Amino acid sequence: MTSTRPLRVAIVGAGPAGIYAADILSKTDLDVSIDLFERLPAPFGLVRYGVAPDHPRIKQIIVALHKVLSRGDVRLLANVDYGVDLKLEDLRQFYDAVIFSTGSIKDAPLPLPGVELDGSYGAADFVSWYDGHPDVPRTWPLEAKSVAVLGAGNVALDVARVLAKHADDMLPTDIPANVYEGLKASPVTDVHVFARRGPAQVKFSPLELRELGHVRDVDIVVYPEDYDFDEGSMAAIESSNQTKQVVKTLTDWTLVDPSTHTASRRLHLHFLHQPAAILDEDGAGKVTALRTERTALQGDGSVKGTGEFHDWPVEAVYRAVGYFGSPLPEIPFDQDKGVISNREGRVVDMVGDHLHGVYTTGWIKRGPVGLIGHTKSDASETVRHLVEDVTGVGDGGDVAAGDPAGGRTAPHGDPQAVLEFLTERGVDVVEWHDFALLDEHERSLGEPHGRERIKVVPREEMIAVAKKRHSS
Numbered sequence: 001m002t003s004t005r006p007l008r009v010a011i012v013g014a015g016p017a018g019i020y021a022a023d024i025l026s027k028t029d030l031d032v033s034i035d036l037f038e039r040l041p042a043p044f045g046l047v048r049y050g051v052a053p054d055h056p057r058i059k060q061i062i063v064a065l066h067k068v069l070s071r072g073d074v075r076l077l078a079n080v081d082y083g084v085d086l087k088l089e090d091l092r093q094f095y096d097a098v099i100f101s102t103g104s105i106k107d108a109p110l111p112l113p114g115v116e117l118d119g120s121y122g123a124a125d126f127v128s129w130y131d132g133h134p135d136v137p138r139t140w141p142l143e144a145k146s147v148a149v150l151g152a153g154n155v156a157l158d159v160a161r162v163l164a165k166h167a168d169d170m171l172p173t174d175i176p177a178n179v180y181e182g183l184k185a186s187p188v189t190d191v192h193v194f195a196r197r198g199p200a201q202v203k204f205s206p207l208e209l210r211e212l213g214h215v216r217d218v219d220i221v222v223y224p225e226d227y228d229f230d231e232g233s234m235a236a237i238e239s240s241n242q243t244k245q246v247v248k249t250l251t252d253w254t255l256v257d258p259s260t261h262t263a264s265r266r267l268h269l270h271f272l273h274q275p276a277a278i279l280d281e282d283g284a285g286k287v288t289a290l291r292t293e294r295t296a297l298q299g300d301g302s303v304k305g306t307g308e309f310h311d312w313p314v315e316a317v318y319r320a321v322g323y324f325g326s327p328l329p330e331i332p333f334d335q336d337k338g339v340i341s342n343r344e345g346r347v348v349d350m351v352g353d354h355l356h357g358v359y360t361t362g363w364i365k366r367g368p369v370g371l372i373g374h375t376k377s378d379a380s381e382t383v384r385h386l387v388e389d390v391t392g393v394g395d396g397g398d399v400a401a402g403d404p405a406g407g408r409t410a411p412h413g414d415p416q417a418v419l420e421f422l423t424e425r426g427v428d429v430v431e432w433h434d435f436a437l438l439d440e441h442e443r444s445l446g447e448p449h450g451r452e453r454i455k456v457v458p459r460e461e462m463i464a465v466a467k468k469r470h471s472s
Helices: 016-026 045-049 061-070 088-094 123-130 154-164 177-184 206-212 231-239 241-254 372-391 415-424 432-449 459-466
Strands: 007-012 032-038 074-078 097-100 120-122 146-150 190-194 218-222 265-270 273-279 289-297 303-313 316-319 346-348 354-360
Touching: 007 016, 007 088, 016 032, 016 045, 016 061, 016 074, 016 372, 032 415, 045 061, 061 074, 074 415, 074 432, 088 097, 088 415, 097 372, 120 123, 123 154, 123 177, 123 316, 146 154, 146 303, 154 190, 154 206, 154 265, 190 273, 190 289, 206 241, 218 241, 231 241, 273 303, 346 372, 354 372, 432 459
Parallel strands: 007 032, 007 097, 032 074, 097 354, 120 316, 146 190, 146 316, 190 265, 218 265
Antiparallel strands: 273 289, 289 303, 346 354
8 A cells, every 4th residue: 555645534524614624634735635425415514504594694604615615626425424325434445534523413401391292392403494404394383372492592592583583584584485484374472581590691692682682573571680690790791792792782671661562572581590390281291381490690600599480381492402412323422422532533432542543523523612713723623633643743643654655544545436335325426516506506596586595495306406307
């Protein structure tokens, strides 16, 4: 085996983490050939399927990701499901190294009495529905007039805003037709967001919070009795401009005269309430109320329960308490943290030894926290270790310096070999030029309506369009 061919690297997961890793790796001194695998027929991960339709500003991240994939030096192999269409032993046949960047798409568990009731939903599932994810049902049971959302982050705000917003105000976005129809028929009048800590501890971004105040025909209601600050809160406000802006926006809303609230829908923000139980008071197996316990700040920004409980009549509860990673076949996984077991991006086994040639980046590496900037630094760390291991230069490299193979261990390093393998398995691979047809088609659907695009939802239709088997 010689080092005359490029190093072959597979990246599994074509969201921001995977695309950033590909971009950074392509700009190293390594002679490298990169394939980017994606389970869905379209790339971009949670930017396409996790950002609310009415947030086009955040969706603009796709523009930068699009530029990376359109350069031609990173090959997209979409509609390929790791663990089903191919496994680690297969990847090792065609690649010298593998980076897993599969993200976190499930809801984090919330041990709460009544969580299994009809009308209790995970926010991740709801987000997938309103973003037109091809692997979720086309319909969603929007039957509740009063809804509770549990969580104090931007996902909770997104869920609450989409529930409260009038469907017609979503039409300028890429919202799929089935989602518009569902939201249009919703009878909702009140959406309650519950945060267990105080106003200075929430994780809302200032811009997203302010946006709530500009939603048509929706009043924002904040309760003065939920408003409390301790020494830890004041320190947080003084040390963070973001926290200061959030608290100011919330404070302004507490000063609004309730008699001026005339909108047909209301979005209530509650602080210092932790969920205690989801109730089924009729015994019919359906949500009828949410029970919360009043909490009290402890001086350092933390809270504890006071033993004072309140029942809120609601017909649905959405849990927006974070995302959680999913285990992958043959890859060591930390079940408690919901991440691939790793040390700075090097995947490690039960005893802490590096699984040769296997790496990870993004949320499946560190957990579902941080913004896009963290994802880039994450990818840089992982790629740095991969380069060290291949060249033998750096700490803990797998390959000795001067190794003539240069880390090239795959017996079938021809880029065509993996395509032949997938074709033999009957996999309808969607490459970048195929996705470009889908992208163009979605834009053409939106153009007559003055919209940037209308997203195609069914997987079969996405593939048919991409592979030119679609009749308009």
